[in-house]
Amino acid sequence: MSTTVERPSPRSIRxxxxxxxxxxLRRSAGEPSYAELARSVTELRLARGLDEHSARVARTTVYDAFRVGRSRVNLDLVRDLxxxxxxxEGAVEGWLEAGAVEEERSAPPPTEAPEAADPEEAPATLVDVPGPSRGVAVALVVAAVVANVLGRFLVDGLHLPIYLDMVGTAFVAVGFGPWTGAGVGVASNALGVLSSGSASLPFGVVNAAGALVWGYGVRRGMGRTLPRFLSLNLLVAVTCTLLTLPILGVLYSGSTGHGEDTLVANLEAAGQGFAISLAAGNLLASLADKTISGFLALVALSCFPWARRRGLDLLAPPG
Incomplete structure (x- = not known):
C-alpha cells in the first residue's frame, strides 16, 4: 500500500x-525518460515480491511525481524512484527534513487565522488536465486531413521535391495517438486522388506507417529533447522510404510525376544507376519532408496546453 501524505493546511510542507x-537526481542520472523510470520502478517492486498489478506504475504517475507545486506526495513512489x-540510502528522509526546515524558515508569522484551503484552487495533477472536447477533437482530426490534402495540392502545383502531405498526420499521431494518426494518413491519401489521381492510393500505407512511428516514438521518450525529436523524424523518413521504394518500383516504374523525379534524374545524370538514384532521391526528399512536417506539427501542438501536459513529454519549440 502506498503512503500518500496530504497537506492539512497552507502552512504545511508544499x-x-x-x-x-x-x-x-534525474539530471545527474542522465535524464532517463519517464517511461524508463516507470519500467525500472515496476521491476524493482516485482523483485520485492509484489504481484504484477500492484507493482505496475504508469508513466503519467511518474511524470506527476516530478511536478512542483504539489499538495500531496506518494512517498513510496518517491523512495522507489x-x-x-x-x-x-536515506536520501528521501533527508530531503523531507530539509524541506520542513526550509518551509518553517519561509513561513510568514501568524497574523490572522488562515483561511481553509479551497479544493478548487488546488494545483491540477497530470490526469486532471482536461483534453479537448469530443467536438474539438473531431474538428482537429478533420483539419489535419484537410491540411495534408492542401499540402499535397501545393506541392503538386509548384512541383516541389517534397510532399507536405503528412503534417496533419504527425499532429494527430503525436497529439491523439498513433492509430488515430494512421487513420488520418489513410484518409488523406484517399482524398489525395483529387490532386494526384489514383497514384495517391497505394501510398496510404506509407502515410499510416509514418503516423505509427511518430506516435509510438513520442510515447517512448523521443519527443523530449531536440536531438531525440530530430532522430524520430529521421526514423520516420527512413521507414517511409523503405515502404515507398517497392511501390514506386513495382507499380509505377520508379516515377509518379512528382517533383522528386527531377532529383532522381539529376542523380542519374551524375553517373548513378537508376536504382541508386531512385533510393537516394526518395530518401533525400523524405528526410527533408518528414523533418519539416514533424516540426510544423510540434509548433501546432504547442498551441494546446493539453498536448504538452497529458504525458506526452514534448520539448518546447523555440521562441
Missing amino acids: WDHVVQELQR ATVMRAP
Missing part, C-alpha cells in the same frame, strides 16, 4: 524541495 531534489536512480 513538497517543492523534495520534488526539486528528485529532479536534480530515488532507489532506481541510485540515490544514497
Whole structure:
C-alpha cells in the first residue's frame, strides 16, 4: 500500500524541495525518460515480491511525481524512484527534513487565522488536465486531413521535391495517438486522388506507417529533447522510404510525376544507376519532408496546453 501524505493546511510542507531534489537526481542520472523510470520502478517492486498489478506504475504517475507545486506526495513512489536512480540510502528522509526546515524558515508569522484551503484552487495533477472536447477533437482530426490534402495540392502545383502531405498526420499521431494518426494518413491519401489521381492510393500505407512511428516514438521518450525529436523524424523518413521504394518500383516504374523525379534524374545524370538514384532521391526528399512536417506539427501542438501536459513529454519549440 502506498503512503500518500496530504497537506492539512497552507502552512504545511508544499513538497517543492523534495520534488526539486528528485529532479536534480534525474539530471545527474542522465535524464532517463519517464517511461524508463516507470519500467525500472515496476521491476524493482516485482523483485520485492509484489504481484504484477500492484507493482505496475504508469508513466503519467511518474511524470506527476516530478511536478512542483504539489499538495500531496506518494512517498513510496518517491523512495522507489530515488532507489532506481541510485540515490544514497536515506536520501528521501533527508530531503523531507530539509524541506520542513526550509518551509518553517519561509513561513510568514501568524497574523490572522488562515483561511481553509479551497479544493478548487488546488494545483491540477497530470490526469486532471482536461483534453479537448469530443467536438474539438473531431474538428482537429478533420483539419489535419484537410491540411495534408492542401499540402499535397501545393506541392503538386509548384512541383516541389517534397510532399507536405503528412503534417496533419504527425499532429494527430503525436497529439491523439498513433492509430488515430494512421487513420488520418489513410484518409488523406484517399482524398489525395483529387490532386494526384489514383497514384495517391497505394501510398496510404506509407502515410499510416509514418503516423505509427511518430506516435509510438513520442510515447517512448523521443519527443523530449531536440536531438531525440530530430532522430524520430529521421526514423520516420527512413521507414517511409523503405515502404515507398517497392511501390514506386513495382507499380509505377520508379516515377509518379512528382517533383522528386527531377532529383532522381539529376542523380542519374551524375553517373548513378537508376536504382541508386531512385533510393537516394526518395530518401533525400523524405528526410527533408518528414523533418519539416514533424516540426510544423510540434509548433501546432504547442498551441494546446493539453498536448504538452497529458504525458506526452514534448520539448518546447523555440521562441
